[in-house]
Amino acid sequence: MLFDGYTVSGPATVHVRGDRIVRVDRTEAPPTDGDTSVIDLGPDTTLMPGLIDSHVHLAFDAGPHPVASLIAMDDEDLLTHMRAAAQSALQAGITTVRDLGDRNYLSLQLVREQADRPESGPEILAAGPPLTTPGGHCHFFGGEVEGTEALREAVRERHARGCAVVKVMASGGTMTPDSVPPHASQYSREDLRTVVDEAHRLGLPVAAHAHGAQAIEDALEAGVDSLEHVTFLSPTGVDPVPGIIDAIAASDTFASLSLGLSPKALVNPPKELALHRDKLQATNRELHQRGARVVLGSDAGIAPFKPHDVLPYAVIDLTGLGISPLDALKSVTSLAAQLCRMEGRKGHITAGADADLLAVRGNPAEDPKALLDVEAVFRAGVRVRGQ
Ligand SMILES: [Zn+2]
CATH class of the missing domain: 3.20.20.140 (Metal-dependent hydrolases)
Known part of the structure; x- marks a missing residue:
């Protein structure tokens, strides 16, 4: 699931290049060429x-x-x-x-x-x-x-x-x-x-x-x-x-x-x-x-x-x-x-925003305790927590 900073939606693929989000697709990950690595966060995870x-x-x-x-x-x-x-x-x-x-x-x-x-x-x-x-x-x-x-x-x-x-x-x-x-x-x-x-x-x-x-x-x-x-x-x-x-x-x-x-x-x-x-x-x-x-x-x-x-x-x-x-x-x-005067750069999963991302197990838009169950953290496109 995706919480993009405003709304919650279903399966999504967030494309990151370097420290930026370059594209957001509201679909499962498409097949990729060899230059791209894919992180599958699984069906019970919310990316935000x-x-x-x-x-x-x-x-x-x-x-x-x-x-x-x-x-x-x-x-x-x-x-x-x-x-x-x-x-x-x-x-x-x-x-x-x-x-x-x-x-x-x-x-x-x-x-x-x-x-x-x-x-x-x-x-x-x-x-x-x-x-x-x-x-x-x-x-x-x-x-x-x-x-x-x-x-x-x-x-x-x-x-x-x-x-x-x-x-x-x-x-x-x-x-x-x-x-x-x-x-x-x-x-x-x-x-x-x-x-x-x-x-x-x-x-x-x-x-x-x-x-x-x-x-x-x-x-x-x-x-x-x-x-x-x-x-x-x-x-x-x-x-x-x-x-x-x-x-x-x-x-x-x-x-x-x-x-x-x-x-x-x-x-x-x-x-x-x-x-x-x-x-x-x-x-x-x-x-x-x-x-x-x-x-x-x-x-x-x-x-x-x-x-x-x-x-x-x-x-x-x-x-x-x-x-x-x-x-x-x-x-x-x-x-x-x-x-923070950082609209569009922080707090939003959208093209052009910083790739600062949090993945949690469960759906925090239903139960915020899900925020305590962290699956992954990315800062400027670098994974700093999780596998
Ligand atoms: Zn204080």
Whole structure:
């Protein structure tokens, strides 16, 4: 079977030359001449585009103390760890990731290494160190900046270095206890607008980390391309604002939901998550039902239950909210490719697209658990998993 990023169909033959898909036939493989090799994936397999994780941190080690561990590592050790993290994502069929926060632009080093060997990991769209207020959320990445001119300059620096996206911490977060709480805003609406204007002028999308309602609304009004987390955390719990949810749905801004928990590491489920689980789920469901463009950003790396291959569990979680498996698959393929500004190149099996492919046993458009049963992974036309 074929899921091409949009629809599911029957037997198909995908022709690959080098790192590209050159043709898609909705038929069984025709007889071939001697120059062509044929991989028969069998009748019970679904071939689909490699998955896109809209929010990961290769620099976090998915251990119990990711921040302490990051601070303790020098750049060389961190790079070694990041290469392994990238490889583990790729082995799960995740062929594109947006790295929304690293130290010293180390993700760009991996991007350079992949120029010759794309099969060494998923394609990485790197943000570099996220923009954050002095002492603010994830300041240890080194992206502290405030003031209009400095914000503009920070965006220009990321563009000049080759980043594919700008990440800004609109609100506080849970990983930086000595900064403002997650529900509180870090930047004003005007600051966020400055970041968006400069990034868009340079052709870069903006991803805004936003937990609190005010930060979500300000980032949305500033015109960011994606709202990361969108949890509506308040001082007392989770308090979604229907008007803001409607405004998100009416906009072009993507809602990047931080779903996905690895059952292998759920020894101690996070307290806040257990406490607010129902309300967070209801908020996520509401975003989808009211028509927001929902993609999945696992936030891989931030905890033991967030290993770098956790994304398939996020897809399963999404269907648990009542979203159809087909819509959930689109959110990690064709829809995510739109957010990444890589439509037609990623998340779609079509002539001209990158040959980043995932084959799973079963039909994930009926049962997304099939994503856990990987038969083969191809990255840039190279088979990196399976026979
Ligand atoms: Zn994150």
